[in-house]
Amino acid sequence: MKSFSPQAKTLLFAFLLLALFFVYGGLFYPHSADLPSGGSLEEPSSAHWLGTDDLGVDLYAQLSAGFFSSMAVGLAAAAFAFLLGGLAGVLAGLSSGTADAFLSFLIQLFLSLPQLPVMVVIGAFFGQSAWNIILIVSLFSWAPIAKVLRARVRQIRGRPYLRLAKSYGGRAGYLVSAHMLGELLPLLSVSALSVVGKAIVQEASLAYLGLSDPLSRSWGLLIQKCVSFPGIYFTPYWKWWLLPPVFALVLTVLCLRLFSRELETIWRREESDAAGA
Amino acid sequence: MQPVLEVQNLSVEYPDGFALHPVSFSIAAGETLAVIGESGSGKTTLVRAVADLFSCRWARVSGKALLEGEDLVSAGEKRLRQLRMRRFSVVFQNAASMLNPAMTLRAQLYEVLKKQFPRGEWPQRAERLLERIGLSAGDLDRFPRSLSGGMAQRFLIACAVALSPALVILDEPTSALDPGAGAGLIALLRELQQETGCAFLLITHDLAFARALSDRMVVLYRGQVEEAGETRALLDAPRHPYTRGLIGASAELMPLRDLWGIRPAVEEAGRGCPFFGRCTQSAGLCREEPPALLQAPGDPGRLVCCHRGGIVTRLEGRGIGKQFGGQTVLHDVSLRVQSGETVALIGASGSGKTTLASILAGFLSPDAGEILFEGEPADFASLHRTEGGLQMVFQDSESALNPAFSAGQAVCEPGNLARLSDCEARARAALREVGLPGGDDFWNRRVSHLSGGQMQRLCLARALTMAPRLLVADEPTSMLDPSSRANLLRLLKGLQNARGFSMLMVTHDLAAAAKVAERVFRLEAGGLAELGREELLALGLS
Numbered sequence: 001m002k003s004f005s006p007q008a009k010t011l012l013f014a015f016l017l018l019a020l021f022f023v024y025g026g027l028f029y030p031h032s033a034d035l036p037s038g039g040s041l042e043e044p045s046s047a048h049w050l051g052t053d054d055l056g057v058d059l060y061a062q063l064s065a066g067f068f069s070s071m072a073v074g075l076a077a078a079a080f081a082f083l084l085g086g087l088a089g090v091l092a093g094l095s096s097g098t099a100d101a102f103l104s105f106l107i108q109l110f111l112s113l114p115q116l117p118v119m120v121v122i123g124a125f126f127g128q129s130a131w132n133i134i135l136i137v138s139l140f141s142w143a144p145i146a147k148v149l150r151a152r153v154r155q156i157r158g159r160p161y162l163r164l165a166k167s168y169g170g171r172a173g174y175l176v177s178a179h180m181l182g183e184l185l186p187l188l189s190v191s192a193l194s195v196v197g198k199a200i201v202q203e204a205s206l207a208y209l210g211l212s213d214p215l216s217r218s219w220g221l222l223i224q225k226c227v228s229f230p231g232i233y234f235t236p237y238w239k240w241w242l243l244p245p246v247f248a249l250v251l252t253v254l255c256l257r258l259f260s261r262e263l264e265t266i267w268r269r270e271e272s273d274a275a276g277a
Numbered sequence: 278m279q280p281v282l283e284v285q286n287l288s289v290e291y292p293d294g295f296a297l298h299p300v301s302f303s304i305a306a307g308e309t310l311a312v313i314g315e316s317g318s319g320k321t322t323l324v325r326a327v328a329d330l331f332s333c334r335w336a337r338v339s340g341k342a343l344l345e346g347e348d349l350v351s352a353g354e355k356r357l358r359q360l361r362m363r364r365f366s367v368v369f370q371n372a373a374s375m376l377n378p379a380m381t382l383r384a385q386l387y388e389v390l391k392k393q394f395p396r397g398e399w400p401q402r403a404e405r406l407l408e409r410i411g412l413s414a415g416d417l418d419r420f421p422r423s424l425s426g427g428m429a430q431r432f433l434i435a436c437a438v439a440l441s442p443a444l445v446i447l448d449e450p451t452s453a454l455d456p457g458a459g460a461g462l463i464a465l466l467r468e469l470q471q472e473t474g475c476a477f478l479l480i481t482h483d484l485a486f487a488r489a490l491s492d493r494m495v496v497l498y499r500g501q502v503e504e505a506g507e508t509r510a511l512l513d514a515p516r517h518p519y520t521r522g523l524i525g526a527s528a529e530l531m532p533l534r535d536l537w538g539i540r541p542a543v544e545e546a547g548r549g550c551p552f553f554g555r556c557t558q559s560a561g562l563c564r565e566e567p568p569a570l571l572q573a574p575g576d577p578g579r580l581v582c583c584h585r586g587g588i589v590t591r592l593e594g595r596g597i598g599k600q601f602g603g604q605t606v607l608h609d610v611s612l613r614v615q616s617g618e619t620v621a622l623i624g625a626s627g628s629g630k631t632t633l634a635s636i637l638a639g640f641l642s643p644d645a646g647e648i649l650f651e652g653e654p655a656d657f658a659s660l661h662r663t664e665g666g667l668q669m670v671f672q673d674s675e676s677a678l679n680p681a682f683s684a685g686q687a688v689c690e691p692g693n694l695a696r697l698s699d700c701e702a703r704a705r706a707a708l709r710e711v712g713l714p715g716g717d718d719f720w721n722r723r724v725s726h727l728s729g730g731q732m733q734r735l736c737l738a739r740a741l742t743m744a745p746r747l748l749v750a751d752e753p754t755s756m757l758d759p760s761s762r763a764n765l766l767r768l769l770k771g772l773q774n775a776r777g778f779s780m781l782m783v784t785h786d787l788a789a790a791a792k793v794a795e796r797v798f799r800l801e802a803g804g805l806a807e808l809g810r811e812e813l814l815a816l817g818l819s
Contacts, residue, residue, distance in 0.1 A: 159676055160671045165679075169661070169662035170690075170694050
């Protein structure tokens with residue numbers, strides 16, 4: 001991944017602009033995201049860039065806080081999925097017989113479970129906290145990574161140089177760290193990156209359903225609050241109350257997903273180049 | 278029947294040490310026994326001891342040499358004089374210098390004939406003898422200086438058989454002859470032997486001559502009999518490493534193969550086996566104790582003087598079978614690889630060469646059969662990861678190397694995993710051995726940036742760092758240009774000669790196989806067939 005394609009660069013740039021916009025809102029914008037700073041339901045103005053909500057809390061500040069909370073959930077879930085999926089994938093790829101069958105079954109199980117209903121049930125059962133959300137989201141994100149990785153490890157482990165390394169007395173830990181990691185890491189990173197976007201959407205969904213931490217500032221919660229305002233569509237408020245979080249969500253997730261797709265493409269191309277060389 | 282000559286524990290001691298260890302052998306009437314060995318192996322000492330020709334008395338001869346039951350060693354000079362020429366005679370090397378230049382051939386032949394025959398028979402007998410050996414009666418009046426080397430040789434033989442002795446000792450009869458004369462000499466000696474029924478004791482280092490003439494053979498090294506047996510069997514399947522070395526160094530016996538002398542001694546032989554320092558399979562016992570000449574295991578006609586029972590069988594596959602998807606690739610294949618030898622496996626593509634090699638190297642498990650490494654069921658897991666075990670070089674060297682590794686990392690890998698102490702020094706030495714630069718520049722280069730030929734050599738170097746006793750190489754030269762191929766094959770063979778490892782080489786290159794391999798097998802329709810020398814010659818020439 002030495003050279004990004006122009007598309008990848010554009011996407012990365014767009015995401016950075018978005019992040020910068022929210023960083024400003026979170027760190028330098030004068031209004032608080034928690035306390036009222038103006039009148040109720042004010043229109044966008046120079047004082048309140050995106051107006052205020054029904055309690056008079058600044059919407060731009062809330063949106064920015066939502067970015068951090070959503071990103072934190074997404075990154076944490078991705079990190080968990082990275083570790084869990086990587087470990088399970090490598091173990092399943094290296095093992096054979098019963099162990100492999102068991103791990104593969106587990107992976108298949110998590111792949112085929114209907115996610116949202118189960119998430120709703122678990123979320124309702126375990127209560128509403130940010131960590132629970134992260135746990136639930138990562139629980140449903142590791143399986144695809146593990147599946148891809150397992151296939152990859154199985155493909156690599158049949159190569160003559162690995163058979164030789166094994167014959168020289170190399171143990172599983174050595175084989176993975178010395179011979180496989182170089183190839184697995186890009187795959188793992190790209191897969192984990194795509195989890196970030198997915199996790200943000202899933203967190204928003206759970207928040208929208210009221211299963212998220214009610215004190216957090218996530219975009220899903222923001223949307224849920226706005227939609228539950230009686231008669232919102234008969235007022236002009238939805239234009240600055242509802243649209244910004246929806247756009248923020250869509251834009252952020254779109255950037256992340258497209259970027260990870262792009263990285264995957266680049267990585268695959270490099271791989272086939274290396275194989276063809 | 279009483280043997281013509283029976284040598285019992287004959288030994289010769291020079292003041293500076295033994296020249297001939299106790300030697301025993303016997304020759305029957307009408308039989309030819311060849312004694313072969315390098316120069317300095319004690320061949321001529323043996324002749325002198327048998328014929329009691331030691332002019333100086335400081336050589337102490339003990340043991341017995343019974344000629345028709347009469348001991349020559351203890352016989353006095355007077356008795357010996359009576360026996361010489363009548364019951365035994367010697368044809369010395371350098372024929373021309375053994376003749377008196379001032380006497381005609383007639384005079385010299387009469388000197389012999391007068392020992393037994395009345396004066397009246399001399400001219401007739403002399404003429405008949407000369408015609409018998411292919412000279413004309415007119416040559417009798419010539420002087421030795423006007424004879425060619427071959428003629429002088431024949432004349433000396435005429436003198437030696439003139440009195441129909443029971444034993445004729447031929448000391449290096451071919452040393453002064455050109456090749457055509459050698460063939461004529463063999464025919465002549467055979468005829469003489471048939472007519473007179475005499476026995477020949479042939480002393481020579483010319484293996485082809487010995488092969489053509491002798492029935493049995495004794496291999497001498499530093500005054501010790503290393504191996505004895507029937508000539509053909511001994512030359513076709515030597516059991517002692519020294520014998521094999523001699524054969525490998527004989528251009529006449531190995532018309533197709535490269536010549537390799539026996540390696541010089543790496544350590545001086547002490548009390549133990551005299552061949553210890555030059556032997557590539559010597560063990561601790563060989564240093565300490567001299568071996569005895571014993572019957573070779575599984576071969577009643579052969580005597581071999583080796584603690585390890587002769588050349589060790591390094592790898593043996595018995596009744597190996599393998600199927601892929603219901604199709605039989607190998608059926609009941611058995612193959613032996615001895616220590617220090619190269620076995621080549623040839624065959625059309627798809628004939629199962631690689632399958633067999635992988636099975637024998639432990640990278641594929643057979644459906645049937647067993648594999649023994651030095652007599653024990655092969656424990657491949659430990660053989661692969663220990664020094665002096667078994668290493669395999671795969672055909673596709675590119676896939677056998679991690680492209681992300683540096684050359685140094687790749688070649689060091691087995692040593693590192695086996696926790697060898699001087700791993701990097703070994704690796705660099707191995708790189709130089711296979712003709713790759715051992716410097717840092719190459720060491721740090723990524724494997725993916727190497728050429729096909731370099732990768733192939735890298736794989737070989739990697740295998741050699743473990744100093745394997747058996748190297749299985751699948752098409753080790755397929756990626757190389759002819760010059761590199763020649764270098765690499767010579768290098769492998771040279772390393773083998775010096776280190777004594779065995780090699781099983783899979784190849785489709787018959788010419789190369791014939792050059793480096795002691796034995797060549799062809800895999801066809803799942804079965805194995807050994808190609809004989811004649812077949813190889815025919816294939817090699819076509």
